[in-house]
Amino acid sequence: MNIDSDTYKWVYAFTEGDGSNKKLLGGKGANLCEMTQIGLNVPPGFVITTEACLHYLESGSKALPEDMMSQVREHMVRVEQATGKGFGNPDNPLLVSVRSGSALSMPGMMDTILNLGLNAQTLQGEIRQTGDARFGYDAYRRFIQLFGKVAMGVPDEVFDQEFDTVKQAVHVKEDVGLSADDLQQVSERFLRVFQEHTGRAFPEDPYEQLEIAIKAVFSSWTGKRAVDYRREFKITPDMANGTAVNVCTMVFGNRGNDSATGVGFTRNPATGEDKLYGEYLVNAQGEDVVAGIRTPKPIHQLAVEMPEMARQLDELRDRLESHYKEIQDFEFTIERGVLHCLQTRNGKMNAVAMVRTSVEMVKSGLISKQQALLRINPMHLEQMLYPRLSPGFTRVHRWPRASRRRRVRPPAVRCLMPIVPSCRAGTWRAR
């Protein structure tokens, strides 16, 4: 790469990055910049460019561009100023998330590390700050596991085993039943297996943590699942080349019952209905929702539990749609009664919903007919032309092996949500 790395700009603050430059900043990064600049409440942070990633991957020695880390430090200082916290400061620690993000949305394909900046000292500071030891150890054990897995390749099962051992020892089934002491024990066990598996102690220096994390995200671009995904969806280097790294101040949805985390669609992605859709968990972190470990509540419940937050969320929805002129799939966190918008991207919907939203957005004047047509991939219309299950089949048909087909009666199978209406159903067979 013909870049003079001494003076080249590798890092952009959310307040300065060009929201239309997805190629450089990645989709997520460009979006964070754009969201910040249109006045949504995005936690402060910055983007390390895809160019830095390519530079790293292409340099045979896997070296970061020379000046990159010093630019990262400069931007970290700006985040410290904006938040009034300090990275590695035991009195008032700044914690960040480190996420990947390439030019094209590849959901779940790349890695994320949360709570970066925690170590033995800052953990104590965090606990003093929040007065919540349980919260502190919970964040710590999550960080050790994610960092271990994403940055150092320690398998989940190793941590899960330790976690289950502690749960069994104290006779607790749900994570929420664990006390601060239990979680402290978990984090100590996690640190030990980290060392056993990596042959090194867990890094205490937050900047060392950050550098390792950045390298891990960069490397994930050439990992198996990212490569598989790009091959399957025919994503060429012209379309997306390298991943950016987004470093963002952590906000916590698990700081008590005035905190929550959730995901929303500005319209229903299964039907296209023009109504906020999504789900949330009170007193939880985002990964709890996405991983499906706890079963979340439907979003309309928020109006009962936190009416002011529900009102702000409706406002956020209107703002997102009127700016992006597209259905948005967004993540939010409420930390102690303050709503933060952490991410938004164009919502992936089935064909039925795409068609309905296209027609309704034209009716309401949000988009033109041309835009309405162009936002739908023609091949996706085939989905709508798939056969559906025949209604009233239970009484009529028998299945081939002469034993009667049974419908599994609810509530034996209680299924929560329609996901893809009118789709093919399939079957499986013996090996």
Added chain:
Amino acid sequence: MFDADRAELQGRDLARPVILVREETKPDDIHGFFAAQGILTSRGGKTSHAAVVARGMGKPCVAGAEGIQVDVQRCEATVGAHVIREGDMITIDGSSGNLYLGLVPMVEPEFSDELNRLLQWADDVAYLRVMANADTPADAARALKFGARGIGLCRTERMFNAVERLPVVVEMIVADNEQQRQSALDRLLPMQRADFRGLFETMAPRPVTIRLLDPPIHEFLPSERQLQGEIEQLRHLRESILGMDVLASSLMLIEGGISAGGEPAVKQIVSADLVEAAITKKEQILRKVRALTEVNPMLGHRGVRLGITYPEIYRMQIRAILEAEAECVAKGLEVHPQMMVPQVCTAEELRWIKKYVDEIRAEVEANTGQTLSCRFGTMIEVVRACMRADSLAQEADFFSFGTNDLTQATFSFSREDAENKFLPMYNQRGILQDNPFDVLDTKGVGKLMELAVQWGRQTKPGLSVGICGEHGGHPSSIAFCHKAGLDYVSCSAPRVPVARLAAAHAALTA
């Protein structure tokens, strides 16, 4: 399958239908998603990984079915008292979230008002008109429901294959002289006329394009081996009947010649004459099959070549089309029939067939007193036809590209051999980007098409040009057809909505 790797093996490598069943899914399971028809998980919400990824892929997914215990280690799932193991059939419904044991029958989808409106907008901006390939009035009605603006390809051979007609078709083919053949054709004529009238009525006032007989006629006959077997059996039967005669006379000896006027002791079930006649007929067919045998039927006696060597067949079809039009016009219907000639390589072939059309048209017009509008066009599916497009355009009112045959001819690939033998490897190694039978090869086949359009229109400005191969329903091929200046694409009925939107995209992004 309870594991993504095995799902991939079963679903992708062995092409078996698979539902991936997991407690929850992770990004590492992605290859299992690609291979599976559907995904079932016992944990997670509508924004869980499984749900998001399945939604993007348009695959049905039931996530968070908490009533199911999934045991990935033992490869089984328990629902109440039922245990589901790998190999059992289940059906999932992504709309309701229900799970069923066994296979559930499916129904065809309905068009929503929104889809109709959106596709109406698409038609408004598109330049390319989307037509359908349809062979029967029922196909045509379905195509109309999907919004087809006409029929771009009706394959008449499909009509020949109907159970009650095949014997007449066989008779026509094996006929020893023109008179016998004509008598069979006289019986086929009213059937074809009714077929065409049904199509014209269903589609009125939209155009209906009928392709004259294309496949080699031995395709309508049984195979040589089958006939040989049958003749063998008939000969055995003949022997048996002779044996029965011998038995009957032997019985007379045994019983001492009594009951001269009584019932014979051994009944004759089949007469030897009937068997003899059957053998003669089958031998006649066998001779015909042998006579018609070709080394390479794809490049053999088919299409317009049949029309010239057996003029009675094409004349019957042309008459059926024109008489069907006359009947529709007499009923006051506005119809736009078009006929096209397959496998044309020279303008002389077209002139030959056009002579039949002119004669029969004059005759039908005289008999019925109606003025007929049926247009006369040519398929462009032979490389030489592309090169001679200027002279073909002198005879043809329209061109229709048959890109399947044109692709075979351009690459010198036989489709079946290519797809079964070397094409997969060509794609894997990147020697060819795509299967040219799925995705139109715009660089090679497309170049020929562009030349043919350009030269055809130099001779006849405003010459109408379309495509009726399977490519007509593929968005990237449609974008190419738009750029190449075609007027219409024709595809299978269920692809029509896709093609309408793709035609709009082509116009908006050109």
